[in-house]
Amino acid sequence: MASGQQKAQQNLDAFQSWVATQQDDDFKQIVFRGQLNRIEVAKAVGCGKSALNQNPDIRKDLKKLEDNLRDRGVLPPLTDTAKKDADKPKQYDNTANRKALNSTRSSSLEAENIELKSKIKELEGKLKRFGELSETLSEMGFMPR
Incomplete structure (x- = not known):
């Protein structure tokens, strides 16, 4: 060898x-x-x-x-x-890996946040519609048991 x-x-x-x-x-x-x-x-x-x-x-x-x-x-x-x-050594950035992980985590949390806000709006719309239906039924005297 x-x-x-x-x-x-x-x-x-x-x-x-x-x-x-x-x-x-x-x-x-x-x-x-x-x-x-x-x-x-x-x-x-x-x-x-x-x-x-x-x-x-x-x-x-x-x-x-x-x-x-x-x-x-x-x-x-x-x-x-x-x-x-050219002759200077490059400075090592020991936080680069952490920054990349934080950036990835942040973007996934932002996407999840947008998704959850959309779901909340959808559920609020359903709640409003069913609230009106419940109110109408109670005015008519048909209360569910």
Whole structure:
């Protein structure tokens, strides 16, 4: 079995071979949010997506490739914000999952609330109609037992 360093080198070699065989049109097909789709690149190279992020040599080569593609107009240029935040690590939002759950719960409660309001109006209409019927029957002297 290959050691971690050997596997990293194999992945780097596979990545470099893949890049050498691609044309600009091939890269255009896997653009996602202004960069190459990491999942598609990993599939094409035959490695895990984590190798693209964790292997410093692949990460460096991928950045060079994307910069080169931007210069040639294959990828859109980076925005000023993206350039400024490129070297900064992304801040982890530990409340994102809770926010998503709350949003889902809120929308389901709103739908249930609308449904119940509709049912209340329907029942109030029936109550009004049967209240009038009961009043008419009592005026006529026919009280139900």
